[in-house]
Amino acid sequence: MPDVRTPAHPPAAGRDSGPSASELLDFARRTAADTTLIAALPLDPEGRTWIRLDGPGGSEAWLIGWPPGTGTGWHDHGGSRGAFAAAAGELTEQSLAAQLPTEGWKTLELADGVDRQRKLAEGRGRAFGPHHVHQVLNASPDTHAVSVHAYYPPLPLMRRYSRTGAVLRLEEVERPEEWQ
Incomplete structure (x- = not known):
């Protein structure tokens, strides 16, 4: 198995004219502060709920x-950059500080020291580049969390992974028609 040690690199300058990760984060934070919108999201005690939003500059956004x-499981965003912000409750993000190859593998052994974890309470957010692999969790035993997410370009696909210790396995590739 390849040993992943390559640090993440920013996208090449001039790649496209869409919103930057920073602009996506600004949008996510502003939207997360919209208490009327946040209150409009129906909450289900059994599973995640979502509403599609109009993101800036042709981006894809979700409440x-x-x-x-609940949580997402390990995944990436198919080469899109993105951002998310907590609007209510607290989310935990576990991520990999390594750029993974996007094609041609099913199993990778991760190097020591690539794991990162951060907690995002209400009003806090984070932006990420196009090779970001993470999972997002609501670790609370009794409180719903709500968040705003934005991606550019709109998600072409999402890769889902399983993880056992240092071994990351590609499990499936989802297309937009599966989640819209």
Whole structure:
């Protein structure tokens, strides 16, 4: 198995004219502060809920409700850059500080020291580049969380992974028609 040690690199300058990761984060934070919009999201005690939003500059955006104890599992965003911000509750993001190859592998052994974790309470957010692999969790045993997410270009696909220790496995590739 290849040993992933390559640090993440920013996208090449001039790649496209869409919103930057920083602009996506500004949008996510502003939208997360819209209490009327946040209150309009129906919350389900059993599963995540979502509403599609109009993002800036042709980006894809979502308002997502997270019941206690739910999460995304490990995934990437198909080469899109993005951002998200907590609007209510607290989310935990676990991510990899390594750029993974996008094609031609099913199993990778991750190097020591690539794991990162951060907690995002209400009003806090983070931006990320096109090779970001992470999972997002609502670790609370009794409180819903709500967040705003934005991606550019709109998600062409999402790769889903499983992880056992240092071994990351590509499990499936989802296309937009599966989640819209």
